[in-house]
Amino acid sequence: MDAGKVKFFPRREMLDLVVADGQARGIVARNMVTGALETYQGHAVVLATGGYGNTWYLSTMAKASNATAVWRAYKRGACFGNPCFAQIHPTCIPQSGAYQSKLTLMSESLRNDGRIWVPKKKGDTRPPQDIPENERDYYLERLYPSFGNLVPRDVASRRAKEMCDNGYGVGPTKLAVYLDFGDAIKRNGRHWIEEKYGNLFDMYHEITNEDPYRLPMRIYPAIHYTMGGLWVDYNLMSNVPGLYVIGEANFSDHGANRLGASALMQGLADGYFILPYTIGDYLATETFQSLKETDEPFQRTTKDVTERIGRLLSVRGKTPADDFHRELGKVMWDNVGMGRNKKGLEAALKEIPKIRNAFWKDVKVVGTADSLNSELERAGRVADFLELSELIARDALHRQESCGGHFRVESQTEEGEAKRDDRNFTYVAAWEYAGDGKVPKLHKEPLKFDYVKPSQRSYK
Amino acid sequence: MTKLNSKIPVGPIEKQWDSHRFNLKLVNAANKRKYTIVIVGTGLAGSSAAASLAELGYNVLLVSYHESPRRAHSIAAQGGINAPKNYSNDGDSIYRLFYDTVKGGDYRARESNVYRLAQVSGNIIDQCVAQGVPFLASTEACWTIGPSGEHRCPERFTHADKRDSNCSLVPIPHSAGRWMRER
Numbered sequence: 120m121d122a123g124k125v126k127f128f129p130r131r132e133m134l135d136l137v138v139a140d141g142q143a144r145g146i147v148a149r150n151m152v153t154g155a156l157e158t159y160q161g162h163a164v165v166l167a168t169g170g171y172g173n174t175w176y177l178s179t180m181a182k183a184s185n186a187t188a189v190w191r192a193y194k195r196g197a198c199f200g201n202p203c204f205a206q207i208h209p210t211c212i213p214q215s216g217a218y219q220s221k222l223t224l225m226s227e228s229l230r231n232d233g234r235i236w237v238p239k240k241k242g243d244t245r246p247p248q249d250i251p252e253n254e255r256d257y258y259l260e261r262l263y264p265s266f267g268n269l270v271p272r273d274v275a276s277r278r279a280k281e282m283c284d285n286g287y288g289v290g291p292t293k294l295a296v297y298l299d300f301g302d303a304i305k306r307n308g309r310h311w312i313e314e315k316y317g318n319l320f321d322m323y324h325e326i327t328n329e330d331p332y333r334l335p336m337r338i339y340p341a342i343h344y345t346m347g348g349l350w351v352d353y354n355l356m357s358n359v360p361g362l363y364v365i366g367e368a369n370f371s372d373h374g375a376n377r378l379g380a381s382a383l384m385q386g387l388a389d390g391y392f393i394l395p396y397t398i399g400d401y402l403a404t405e406t407f408q409s410l411k412e413t414d415e416p417f418q419r420t421t422k423d424v425t426e427r428i429g430r431l432l433s434v435r436g437k438t439p440a441d442d443f444h445r446e447l448g449k450v451m452w453d454n455v456g457m458g459r460n461k462k463g464l465e466a467a468l469k470e471i472p473k474i475r476n477a478f479w480k481d482v483k484v485v486g487t488a489d490s491l492n493s494e495l496e497r498a499g500r501v502a503d504f505l506e507l508s509e510l511i512a513r514d515a516l517h518r519q520e521s522c523g524g525h526f527r528v529e530s531q532t533e534e535g536e537a538k539r540d541d542r543n544f545t546y547v548a549a550w551e552y553a554g555d556g557k558v559p560k561l562h563k564e565p566l567k568f569d570y571v572k573p574s575q576r577s578y579k
Numbered sequence: 580m581t582k583l584n585s586k587i588p589v590g591p592i593e594k595q596w597d598s599h600r601f602n603l604k605l606v607n608a609a610n611k612r613k614y615t616i617v618i619v620g621t622g623l624a625g626s627s628a629a630a631s632l633a634e635l636g637y638n639v640l641l642v643s644y645h646e647s648p649r650r651a652h653s654i655a656a657q658g659g660i661n662a663p664k665n666y667s668n669d670g671d672s673i674y675r676l677f678y679d680t681v682k683g684g685d686y687r688a689r690e691s692n693v694y695r696l697a698q699v700s701g702n703i704i705d706q707c708v709a710q711g712v713p714f715l716a717s718t719e720a721c722w723t724i725g726p727s728g729e730h731r732c733p734e735r736f737t738h739a740d741k742r743d744s745n746c747s748l749v750p751i752p753h754s755a756g757r758w759m760r761e762r
Contacts, residue, residue: 124633125641132644133619145617148642159640161615167625169652181652183644188619198583201687271683346684352586353599353691366624366653371692374684380661381680383623384700386653387660390627391706392699395635396600402614403604523685539685547687551581562583566689570592571678573686 131157132496133188134424136164136195136362139416140408143362147417147424151496154489156421158412162402163361165394166192167386170345170367172205174504174511175456176448178342179211179224185500186507189349189368197357198549198562200350200370202507203515206377206524207457208343209275212326212336213295217445222341223326225298226319227379230268230275232303232312233336235259237287237296247289247297247335258282262534266578273376273524273537274578276340280457281535283339290337299335340457344382346373346524347514350549350564354397355389358549360405363398365389370547375523428488431498436481440498443478447471447501447508455512460528464516471512475505510550510559517561520544532575541573587691596695611636621648630710662701673697 131148137158138144145160171186172178193199210230212223236255243250258278260267268275279296282288289295304312309332312320320331327337348370355363355371366386373381410416450470454463478501486492521530521537522544530538547564588595588602606614614637618625621643629641645651663676677697681690 124637125629125639127621127648128640128642129646130644131642133642146619146642148619151644159617159642161617161638161640163614163616165616165618165625165628167618167620167622167628169620169622184652196581198581204687273685350583352584353588353689354586358581358583365628366620366622368620368624372680372684372688372696374681374686374688376684378661378680378683381696383653383660384662384703385696386622386624387627387703387706388696388699390624390629391631392702393695394628395631396603398616398632399606399635400603403606522687523683537685541686545686547689549583560581562581564583564585566687568681568686568690570690570694571681571686574682576682576685 128157128159133166133168134191134427134499135420136192136197136359137416137420138195138359139410139414142360142405142407144407144410145412145417147420149424149428149496152491154487154492156424158417158421160410160412160417162405162407163363163398165363165365165398166349166368167364167366167390168368170348171504171507172342172345174447174508175205175342175451176444177214177219177222177452179208179222180342182221185503187500187503189364190503190507192349192357192359192362192364194552195359196552197359197362197364198350198551199347199510199559200547200549201347201375201514202511202548202550203455203518203525204346204370204373204375204523205342205511206272206344206346207276207340209272209279209340210298210338211341211343212323213290213292213339214341215292220441223322224341224343225323225336225338226316227272229298229316229319229336232315233268233298233300234302235268235275235279235296235298235338236335237282237289241286243287243289247299248333256287263578270578271376271378271576272343273526277457277526277535279338279340295337295339297335298338300331301335304332342452342456344377346370346375346377347511350547354400355394356397356401361401363394365394375525425488428495428499430479431482431484431495431502432488434479434482434484436483438477438481439483440478440494440501443474443482444497444501444504447474447505450474451508451511455508455515458526458528459515461516461519464512467512468509468516471505471509475502475509478502478505513559514548514550518544518548536575536577538575539573545573585689587689592690592694593698595691596698608636612638614638615640617642619643620651621645622651622653624653626651660700660703662704663697664701664704673701676700 130151133146133148135147143164168188172180173184210225236257239254239256263270283294323331348368349357349364351364351369372385454467484494484498520540521527522539532538545566549562551560553559588599617640618629619642629639633639663671677694680693
């Protein structure tokens with residue numbers, strides 16, 4: 120059934136949003152093969168461009184995943200909701216060196232049958248098979264007897280970090296904990312595990328050169344998903360009329376922590392069952408001026424994009440964009456990662472503009488604008504991460520409570536769990552761009568809970 | 580001066596989406612072809628939106644930085660999809676998925692949005708099957724029910740296959756492909 124109703128334009132990267140008469144009417148994109156700037160015009164624009172986890176440099180996302188589309192829309196007036204809500208996934212293969220460019224996720228389902236442990240003794244260097252049962256600390260089972268190894272991601276990640284910070288980490292970097300299938304193999308046999316997780320075990324074996332059927336896996340948390348994103352109303356429309364945001368790119372459904380198996384659920388629910396209804400209402404009620412791609416709004420936006428690309432190429436510095444990104448990632452992971460505090464966040468807010476200034480003075484972008492140029496693509500994305508990161512840190516600093524994946528060290532219970540401050544922070548923080556170098560404006564959308572009464576999350 | 584209006588419908592939460600949909604204005608079927616929608620991104624969200632809007636009769640311009648939608652990140656997802664199907668009679672329900680998601684999000688999401696998500700989620704698998712979307716790369720695999728890890732209800736998690744596979748949802752962009760013509 121090739122009705123030709125979808126025209127597909129591959130290898131085009133959106134570099135700006137075109138707003139005409141207050142309505143989102145199209146985009147400016149760069150043809151990544153020819154380098155030409157192209158405009159796409161419509162009556163509405165839908166962003167389904169994913170999350171911004173790569174702001175932290177190392178994440179489980181694809182290397183090319185970036186925030187440029189949402190960030191450009193933000194700079195055209197769309198508010199950014201809860202930017203500091205990022206999810207750190209507990210079961211990733213640990214980082215092995217400074218020049219690694221991405222991390223690999225091991226599916227969550229492994230926690231159904233694997234048991235997480237560290238040695239009871241600090242700094243124990245014995246290989247795992249030499250550590251007897253009674254010298255192992257199955258800390259999740261100990262701390263959360265009812266949920267055990269299946270506690271939510273934010274809790275599992277934070278506890279793993281805590282174990283490593285306290286000196287119980289394993290492996291060469293000491294930034295890892297064990298995920299052990301020994302019991303499951305004893306109980307159900309190797310064949311059963313192979314059937315269920317065979318490909319994951321193969322993948323682990325390929326990457327680490329260790330056989331997880333014989334030795335426990337080593338895992339460590341990594342940035343995996345961003346709950347924050349462009350603010351949208353119940354119709355999935357941002358505050359820019361005609362600009363819709365769906366999937367991970369919006370902020371809407373997961374609050375401060377996303378549960379497993381619900382990212383695909385939300386993306387498909389938005390695309391299949393929600394947007395097709397709500398977008399019709401907008402199209403049916405709005406009036407549209409007729410607009411050509413040669414008209415002023417498209418021309419002006421294209422000019423802005425051209426100038427920006429020109430700026431990137433004209434720096435002619437010595438340092439590749441990736442180096443700045445790696446430096447930014449370290450600041451983000453250390454200060455705006457799993458455990459956040461006022462001092463660290465303030466330091467990040469000082470550090471990020473310094474890296475950004477250095478970038479604009481010394482970034483090296485080889486090649487030209489009018490051809491395939493992956494360095495130019497990367498530099499543009501890093502430039503946006505260098506701005507978005509500041510907003511993330513600002514949001515994290517302002518939210519003086521712990522909730523879900525946002526853990527403020529100052530706000531925890533006696534048992535070290537996240538402690539919310541419902542009186543002061545039961546709202547969505549939606550930030551509005553106020554101009555470069557200006558503090559963005561904070562809007563608060565109050566949240567009401569008529570059905571599920573807020574309580575301390577407990578997984579004991 | 581920007582003023583945010585969440586447009587959350589009034590009334591009991593179970594009825595909000597239905598009544599909201601009823602109150603939405605419709606575009607006359609014959610007029611849909613006069614409208615063009617630009618979609619950026621061809622992961623699961625963008626692809627499913629493109630397929631659905633094209634099916635309705637809108638013109639869709641679908642832009643992606645990949646050479647093929649198959650490269651999208653969500654297509655490579657290893658896990659599965661939640662759906663409160665309760666096939667195994669273990670007490671799962673829309674309300675429970677809603678409750679778990681609001682609680683799991685540490686009470687920082689809108690109740691109305693989450694309820695709607697739980698409500699429509701049960702249809703996703705059916706929609707995929709109806710569109711002729713086989714889960715996983717092999718056609719014999721459809722879907723199975725697996726334990727859901729961190730959720731209360733152990734049998735909610737709908738896997739693509741009994742192997743927790745790296746290519747669970749590959750064919751979904753193909754459903755967009757059926758309406759697609761490459762430029």
